[in-house]
Amino acid sequence: MYAFYLIRVIIFLALTKFNLVSIMKRLYGIALFFLFFQNITFAQDLPSIQTDRPDQTECPFITPRHYFQFENGFSYEQNNQNSNSFVAPTVLTRFGINDHFELRLITEYAIDKNELEKTKGINPVLIGFKTQLFEEKGLIPTTSFIGHIGIPNLASKDLKTIYYAPEFRFTMQHTISEKQSLSYNIGSEWNGETAEPMLIYTLTSGYSFTEKIGGYLELYGFVPQIEKPDHRFDAGLTYLFHPNHQLDISGGFGLSKNSPNYYLSLGYSFRFKI
Numbered sequence: 001m002y003a004f005y006l007i008r009v010i011i012f013l014a015l016t017k018f019n020l021v022s023i024m025k026r027l028y029g030i031a032l033f034f035l036f037f038q039n040i041t042f043a044q045d046l047p048s049i050q051t052d053r054p055d056q057t058e059c060p061f062i063t064p065r066h067y068f069q070f071e072n073g074f075s076y077e078q079n080n081q082n083s084n085s086f087v088a089p090t091v092l093t094r095f096g097i098n099d100h101f102e103l104r105l106i107t108e109y110a111i112d113k114n115e116l117e118k119t120k121g122i123n124p125v126l127i128g129f130k131t132q133l134f135e136e137k138g139l140i141p142t143t144s145f146i147g148h149i150g151i152p153n154l155a156s157k158d159l160k161t162i163y164y165a166p167e168f169r170f171t172m173q174h175t176i177s178e179k180q181s182l183s184y185n186i187g188s189e190w191n192g193e194t195a196e197p198m199l200i201y202t203l204t205s206g207y208s209f210t211e212k213i214g215g216y217l218e219l220y221g222f223v224p225q226i227e228k229p230d231h232r233f234d235a236g237l238t239y240l241f242h243p244n245h246q247l248d249i250s251g252g253f254g255l256s257k258n259s260p261n262y263y264l265s266l267g268y269s270f271r272f273k274i
Contacts, residue, residue: 048243051269052092054236054250056220057183057202058171060144062132063096066273070094073248073267079260083114094130104128104148110159121156124165124192133170141172150192161192169200179208199223214238218252231255234263245270 050061053071063069071092077085093105106126112119128148136142150165169187176182185202204218214237221231234252241247248267254260 046243048240049246049269049271051238051246051248053267053269054238054248054265055202055204055206055216055218055234057185057204057218058130058144058146058169059183060132060142060171060173062100062130062144063094063102063271064273065096065098067096067271068093068274069096069269069271071267071269073265075263075265077260077263079114083112085113086111100132102130104130104146106148119158121159123155123159124150124152124161125154126150126167128167136173136175141174143170143172145170146187152192163190163192163195165190165192167200176205181206196225198225212240214240221256228258229256230259232259236265244272 046064047061049069050059051069051071052058053073071094073087073090075087075090077087079085087108087110090106090108093107095103097103104127106128108123110120110123126148128146130144130146132142132144134140134143145168147168148166150161150167152161152164155161167187167189169185171183171185173181173183183202183204183206185200187200188197189200190197200220200222202218202220204216204220206214206216208214215235217233217235219231219233221229223229232252232254234250236248236250239247246269248269249265250267251262251264253262
């Protein structure tokens with residue numbers, strides 16, 4: 001029931017003309033409230049926050065039961081000398097139903113600019129879930145399945161799509177050592193404009209430098225049916241300044257001729273129990 005009302009609120013905000021800066025200020029105000037007061041009730045045996053950002057590889061871990069988790073990011077992408085895009089912000093909302101299942105909602109406000117035009121607005125809202133399939137045992141990695149569907153009409157007028165846009169991926173992770181992990185995803189997505197799916201792959205190695213600072217290196221890409229593949233590389237750092245709060249910074253560049261030149265991203269994630 002809580003997740004249902006959250007989805008309604010976020011969709012309402014996405015489709016109205018509320019000032020996004022004001023919305024984010026309120027969101028961060030809520031986060032600061034929980035940061036100062038949740039130490040009293042924080043369960044010491046609960047693992048620290050596990051996020052699906054800043055890398056492109058989604059983690060297989062489920063948001064704890066009855067926790068809301070908000071993963072917020074701002075990114076700038078330089079496609080070429082005459083084209084760029086700015087996402088401010090992207091918000092992934094996660095709600096833990098039980099130890100094996102979570103609900104997910106993705107909203108993005110994007111600004112795309114080239115020589116001829118400038119387009120801005122809410123991209124189609126994505127609604128989905130994540131479910132854990134296997135726990136790590138020997139050669140079997142921790143494995144989960146993520147599924148979303150983009151809703152054509154839950155978007156700004158200029159960004160609505162013709163069709164519903166599904167996407168899915170299997171996300172897996174191996175523990176290499178106490179400090180290092182190896183993760184990878186495989187899946188497909190549709191853009192809502194054509195019937196052709198696009199293969200997605202990711203491969204990342206994460207490393208914990210300290211209990212609070214982590215980093216990663218990643219190779220990922222998109223393989224459409226007709227056009228040429230788009231391969232990319234990125235890296236980033238995370239700073240866990242509280243078990244329920246994390247900052248991140250990342251950046252990457254394209255490896256293919258049709259890839260964007262580079263991108264930069266900043267993010268802040270937090271969670272709280274209802």
